[in-house]
Amino acid sequence: MIETVSVKQKTIASEISMTGVGLHTGKNVTLTFKPAPENNGFTFVRKDLEGCPVIEADAIYVNNTQRGTNLEKLGVRIQTSEHILAALVGMDVDNAIIELDASEPPIMDGSSKFFVEAIEKVGVISQNACREEYVVTDVISFTDEDTGSEIIVMPADEYQITTMVDFGTKVLGTQNATLKHLRDFKEEISSARTFSFLHELEMLLDNGLIKGGDLNNAIIYVDKPLSKDILNKLKGVFKKDNLAIKPNGILDNLTLHYPNEAARHKLLDVMGDLALIGMRIRGKIIANKPGHHVNTQFAKKLSKMIKNEKRNYIPKFDLNQPPLMDINQIMKILPHRPPFLLVDRIIEMSDKHVVGMKNVTMNESYFIGHFPDAPVMPGVLQIEAMAQSGGILVLSTVPDPENYLTLFMKMDNVKFKHPVLPGDTLIFNLSLISPIRRGICHMQGYAYANGKLTCEAELMAQIVKKTKQLS
Numbered sequence: 001m002i003e004t005v006s007v008k009q010k011t012i013a014s015e016i017s018m019t020g021v022g023l024h025t026g027k028n029v030t031l032t033f034k035p036a037p038e039n040n041g042f043t044f045v046r047k048d049l050e051g052c053p054v055i056e057a058d059a060i061y062v063n064n065t066q067r068g069t070n071l072e073k074l075g076v077r078i079q080t081s082e083h084i085l086a087a088l089v090g091m092d093v094d095n096a097i098i099e100l101d102a103s104e105p106p107i108m109d110g111s112s113k114f115f116v117e118a119i120e121k122v123g124v125i126s127q128n129a130c131r132e133e134y135v136v137t138d139v140i141s142f143t144d145e146d147t148g149s150e151i152i153v154m155p156a157d158e159y160q161i162t163t164m165v166d167f168g169t170k171v172l173g174t175q176n177a178t179l180k181h182l183r184d185f186k187e188e189i190s191s192a193r194t195f196s197f198l199h200e201l202e203m204l205l206d207n208g209l210i211k212g213g214d215l216n217n218a219i220i221y222v223d224k225p226l227s228k229d230i231l232n233k234l235k236g237v238f239k240k241d242n243l244a245i246k247p248n249g250i251l252d253n254l255t256l257h258y259p260n261e262a263a264r265h266k267l268l269d270v271m272g273d274l275a276l277i278g279m280r281i282r283g284k285i286i287a288n289k290p291g292h293h294v295n296t297q298f299a300k301k302l303s304k305m306i307k308n309e310k311r312n313y314i315p316k317f318d319l320n321q322p323p324l325m326d327i328n329q330i331m332k333i334l335p336h337r338p339p340f341l342l343v344d345r346i347i348e349m350s351d352k353h354v355v356g357m358k359n360v361t362m363n364e365s366y367f368i369g370h371f372p373d374a375p376v377m378p379g380v381l382q383i384e385a386m387a388q389s390g391g392i393l394v395l396s397t398v399p400d401p402e403n404y405l406t407l408f409m410k411m412d413n414v415k416f417k418h419p420v421l422p423g424d425t426l427i428f429n430l431s432l433i434s435p436i437r438r439g440i441c442h443m444q445g446y447a448y449a450n451g452k453l454t455c456e457a458e459l460m461a462q463i464v465k466k467t468k469q470l471s
Contacts, residue, residue, distance in 0.1 A: 020106020082272030090185030136283030356389030
């Protein structure tokens, strides 16, 4: 269940940048962590692309899990997101903007260590809004039948993770790792580096991947005989005159930070991948043979459960408090007039959301002809009233709203749940899906009456000057 806790949301105190090379692309990249507003969550911004498109750290955008968790939204990609997200969660951050000038973040040393150090350097600050947590009350599981990988979450007093790995090789064997307290992430998990087996390394090189890899950002476990041809090929790739296999089975002279560093890195990956559910977990994760595919499938399952619960959640608003806008103030912004002005009050408004209200009376003009013997508010008018509430938000972004009209562009996923009758009080709660740009507003809206969800819709509209020719 979703619970609002007394802990305040947190973001980083100021922006900080770092540069490096992408593991698979081999491209130089600059990453900048920036503070983000409350309820923003984690968002990636591609500064190298026109319009600086935004990709939210959301499980629905996972499009590929080959050698990392890769996100894609409207053709815009972010590769290997997991190490950054793990660092943000591990440092107890709720809201952050991650700007990149390439598709892939810098690999650094293959861990989250340098991201953690950057966040620690600028510091973390509290915000005004309280944090929401997903409190696990029952065991939830997901199994990948093809690989035998399994992840479960069970009730616990705080967020905990245990990973168990078994790669069936003598060089690595079976390993376990556990994080009992989030505060221990920096010291116990953040410096655990990514790893690969020699047979995987050959395949990756043959397929043009890990162009940015070297022996300083990935542990290479030698799980097969190292022939002279392979050795010479690796010398050229890593620009080394000499390569050797150490007694612990690791290529070259890299020293492990922990005997179970592989299991610790898998734990780091689990934390980063599960950040994609968009909410803190209060429960214990147990992951057997985790990988990015099973991790993100589990994240999608939890995310869907959370979104369903949010959809069925009925927010409470104090209707006895003075409104933010009354009907007279609304008419100064909206061009609508009775009988087609369908919003009576604005209760709340921020730069990302708006809450409107309408008292449905028997005197409404549409009741004359719409089921007069059993009056029901037409569903399309509920959507129109919802849109008018959203229109107030977008019109509030211009200095002269009286000179603009708000025009529908599209409606998606419209659903009607319960009838609205005379005497009901309708509450419209709308939140931005993406930032308002060029006067275009994309919102998710919900309408409630009598403690029930009456309808929902995804709306897109644009404001245009009244003097502009409409076609």
